Amino acid sequence: MxxxxxxxxxxxxxxxxxxxxxxxxxxxxxxxxxxxxxxxxxxxxxxxxxxxxxxxxxxxxxxxxxxxxxxxxxxxxxxxxxxxxxxxxxxxxxxxxxxxxxxxxxxxxxxxxxxxxxxxxxxxxxxxxxxxxxxxxxxxxxxxxxxxxxxxxTERMSSVPRQRDRRMRELVLTAYEYRCAFCGYDGRIGAVPVGLEAAHVRWWAFDGPDDVDNGLCLCSLHHKLFDKGVLGIGDGHRILVSQRFVGHSPAAHTHVTALAGRPLVGPQPGTPSVADSHRAWHTAEVFQGSPRPDGAPGPTRP
Structure with missing residues (x-):
């Protein structure tokens, strides 16, 4: 068997x-x-x-x-x-x-x-x-x-019917000029970018293609939050922040809630932005709840 x-x-x-x-x-x-x-x-x-x-x-x-x-x-x-x-x-x-x-x-x-x-x-x-x-x-x-x-x-199983295109990471990072599309982070050690990743908008596991218009260059933090449904992409390619996210620290405000309504950073001219079909899939299948209004207030002080 x-x-x-x-x-x-x-x-x-x-x-x-x-x-x-x-x-x-x-x-x-x-x-x-x-x-x-x-x-x-x-x-x-x-x-x-x-x-x-x-x-x-x-x-x-x-x-x-x-x-x-x-x-x-x-x-x-x-x-x-x-x-x-x-x-x-x-x-x-x-x-x-x-x-x-x-x-x-x-x-x-x-x-x-x-x-x-x-x-x-x-x-x-x-x-x-x-x-x-x-x-x-x-x-x-x-x-x-x-x-x-x-x-x-463990090594990826050969029985997975599709194999990832290893070129996608470089293509996506180049399209976004090695900057996080949510926060603009662009850290390097020498010439090597650190903490930057190519994120699929429509997950590869759900037939998301290894194409630039299905990718975002994201820092490690925002990649995780994007895949957890804390962050999303709305109309006009503006950043969505879930109302379910709770964070009272100045860091949570700066790195998450303050992003609500901001436009994505990139991609560079001549490069396709995220396709509406992939954006809609992420909103329906990953993004958690309703988005916060633009310009969400910062943490209150006791």
């Missing part, structure tokens, strides 16, 4: 690039728990808060329930559920899972194969990360689900 193929083909609700990482997040969480206890079952009532936190932090900006993947992942052959009544999931209702004592764990054949070949766990985790999340979030996700940090450094 090809467990990597099953991992790559998890059945998810998709339409026009809509994000639905419910099953990948649950499977990553289960792999993390298996790494520390190969026999433990995950009782729904005991892990519900953890799974909801993962969906809130790494899922799309829409309300969702961990009950959905807890029940439906069974259909992919990698997960099983038992209740106080015996084997089988009672359904995807939160109340049903709670009241029947539902507990899930990796399917028996998969557990046996992971014990026989421990490297499979890392390969499955890497595949899930590559197929569903941007690289800037991989380390955070490994930590959140309890996977050992070295998994984030």
């Amino acid at each position: 090809d467990w990597l193929e099953r991992t790559a083909k998890l059945r998810q609700w998709t339409r026009s690039g809509t994000r639905a990482p419910h099953k990948p997040l649950l499977l990553l969480y289960a792999l993390g728990r298996f790494q520390h206890d190969t026999d433990a079952a995950l009782r729904y009532t005991a892990v519900e808060e953890d799974l909801q936190r993962l969906l809130t932090e790494f899922g799309p900006p829409r309300k969702t329930s961990p009950a959905y993947p807890f029940h439906h992942l069974v259909n992919d052959g990698v997960w099983e559920v038992r209740t106080d009544r015996g084997p089988g999931s009672p359904g995807s209702g939160v109340r049903d899972l709670r009241e029947t004592g539902a507990a899930g764990r990796l399917a028996p054949d998969l557990r046996a194969e992971l014990r026989r070949d421990p490297s499979l766990l890392g390969r499955m985790a890497r595949l899930l990360l590559d197929l569903h999340f941007p690289p800037s979030l991989h380390d955070d996700l490994c930590e959140a689900v309890g996977l050992e940090p070295e998994l984030a450094e």
